Each structure stands twice: as structure tokens, then as C-alpha cells.
Amino acid sequence: MNPKLKEILKPLAHVINTPLPLVEAPPLLRVRNALAFEFPYALNVIDFALADLVGRATVRLRPLLLVGDPGAGKSRFARRLGEILGVSVWREDASRSDGAVFGGTDRRWYSVEPCHPFLAIARGKIGNPLVLIDELEKAGTRSDYGRLWDCLLGFLEVETSARYPDPALQTTLDVSQVSYVATANSIEPLPSPIRDRFRVVMFPKPSADDLDALLPAVLDDLARERGLDAAWVPPLDGVERAAIGQSWRGGSMRRLRRMVEAVLRERDQRAARN
Structure with missing residues (x-):
């Protein structure tokens, strides 16, 4: 053989x-x-x-x-x-x-x-x-x-x-x-x-109108990737949500994930400085 x-x-x-x-x-x-x-x-x-x-x-x-x-x-x-x-x-x-x-x-x-x-x-x-x-x-x-x-x-x-x-x-x-x-x-x-x-x-592209419905799932998915319980990743606050809403007008989910990841990194950096 x-x-x-x-x-x-x-x-x-x-x-x-x-x-x-x-x-x-x-x-x-x-x-x-x-x-x-x-x-x-x-x-x-x-x-x-x-x-x-x-x-x-x-x-x-x-x-x-x-x-x-x-x-x-x-x-x-x-x-x-x-x-x-x-x-x-x-x-x-x-x-x-x-x-x-x-x-x-x-x-x-x-x-x-x-x-x-x-x-x-x-x-x-x-x-x-x-x-x-x-x-x-x-x-x-x-x-x-x-x-x-x-x-x-x-x-x-x-x-x-x-x-x-x-x-x-x-x-x-x-x-x-x-x-x-x-x-x-x-x-x-x-x-x-x-x-x-x-x-x-x-398969459709998401639109800007879908943003609020998408964010919880994106946060859950990123928490899962980090090995965290989703409860430990708070929802985006008003400032964070507004910043993403101004830049993401629908389309690529990859781009939205990258933007949310950037927000979470900024949170981590602020927490490390405090």
C-alpha cells in the first residue's frame, strides 16, 4: 500500500x-x-x-x-x-x-x-x-x-x-x-x-437603516472571538454609535466589524490608562 x-x-x-x-x-x-x-x-x-x-x-x-x-x-x-x-x-x-x-x-x-x-x-x-x-x-x-x-x-x-x-x-x-x-x-x-x-x-447588502439591528450581533460575535461572555461587552454608547453611523452608510459587513473593533480597542486603551 x-x-x-x-x-x-x-x-x-x-x-x-x-x-x-x-x-x-x-x-x-x-x-x-x-x-x-x-x-x-x-x-x-x-x-x-x-x-x-x-x-x-x-x-x-x-x-x-x-x-x-x-x-x-x-x-x-x-x-x-x-x-x-x-x-x-x-x-x-x-x-x-x-x-x-x-x-x-x-x-x-x-x-x-x-x-x-x-x-x-x-x-x-x-x-x-x-x-x-x-x-x-x-x-x-x-x-x-x-x-x-x-x-x-x-x-x-x-x-x-x-x-x-x-x-x-x-x-x-x-x-x-x-x-x-x-x-x-x-x-x-x-x-x-x-x-x-x-x-x-x-444575498442582500445591509443598509444604514439596519445599523441598530446589526450592532448587538456584531458585538456578540466579537465577544465570542475574544472568548468573553457577551454580557462583559456593553453596547455602544451614544457617542460611539454616532461615530460609526457617520462613517458606515451600509454595504460591507467587514468594514462595519472593523469599525466596531476599533471602538472596542479604544475602550480597552482608555481602561488601561485609568
Whole structure:
């Protein structure tokens, strides 16, 4: 056996020929409320995504493509959707991936690796993780190692993903319970077979009118990143809120987060001086 394959298979032993649990669908109203708190400007997207789970016992979304301007929060929404649903999230950068990487490499190669949906299952130790494919439209178009777009087709249909022939393991895998959520700034570069297999929804940009609804969630998220209880991060006072309101007129959530981070740093610096 290829030494590299033996090295790769060792940490996967716990999921090979082993029944894995499927995460049950949580109460959808609770999920909706949690997402609405963080993304109050994207209620239509939330409802569109969660409608797929109505009546389902376990979490499995049909392929979902979020299309919108950079900075609107598409990737974060996809990640939080998975986290709030209670499934593990595997992130794939489409611009750095191709068919041979995502779909697995043949065991004859030293760089042998199973398909990434199976690796997502192994890492999460569940049968229904969520695979987030970022910036799908930026996937490479060279066909030397197979385009990511073409490779994805075999994973997006239940019929084929339930019998995926993994080139590294040289056996058939059932990865049919994996959910795929992709993001794109535009659908124009995407070939029609990919567009046909994804449910496409436009992801809006927040406006200045959303600022007061967004700030609590941004503060909560920053507190979480700092390892703090959100209760230890007071809301912005009137001066802080006015300063951000003058500079942020909607659009990029990344920019809003940076501005709130700057306010929190200024608070910390003032506290250190006192």
C-alpha cells in the first residue's frame, strides 16, 4: 500500500465501515430567530434556506448558492447556518481547489487524498456535515486535473453522491447526506449545469437603516472571538454609535466589524490608562 495512503487512512479508521449519526433538525423557529438576530437584513434568505428543512427529521439542505456583493456576509452566513443547525462546517476555497483536490486523488499518486466531502464527514464524525464552497465563480477553468465545477456535479445529486467512487480509497462512498452551500459574487462565469443544480438566492447588502439591528450581533460575535461572555461587552454608547453611523452608510459587513473593533480597542486603551 502507498505509504502516504496508510498515513492518511490511520486517522480515518474511526469512520470507515462505521455507522455515523445524522444530526437531527432543530426547531426551525429557533434557528430562524438566531439567524435573524445576526443577519436582520437577510430574512428572505433565511426563510429560503430553512424552507428546505420543513418536515425533515435530519439536517440536509439541497445545494444552495448565495450570490451577492463582496463583504455582504455571505460566507459568514453559510458558516453560521451550519453552526446553528448543529452540524460541522468544512470550508473549501474554490479559487484554490480543482477536481482532483475536491474529488480525491488516485492512490497511485504520492499526494493521495480521499474526496473532501468524506474528509468533512470524518472530521465532524457525523454523516451530514455542511460543506461551504467559497467564491465558486473563481474556481479554475483549466482542465488538466479536472475543473471543480465538473467534479461537483457528482456530489450535488443524491443518486450519484450515494455511490461516489473515491479514487483514493478505491471503493464506493455514500456522501449523500452532506449539505453544500456555496457563495459567489456573480453567477455569470458559472456553467449552466452548476447553476441548474444549485438553488440560487441573492444575498442582500445591509443598509444604514439596519445599523441598530446589526450592532448587538456584531458585538456578540466579537465577544465570542475574544472568548468573553457577551454580557462583559456593553453596547455602544451614544457617542460611539454616532461615530460609526457617520462613517458606515451600509454595504460591507467587514468594514462595519472593523469599525466596531476599533471602538472596542479604544475602550480597552482608555481602561488601561485609568
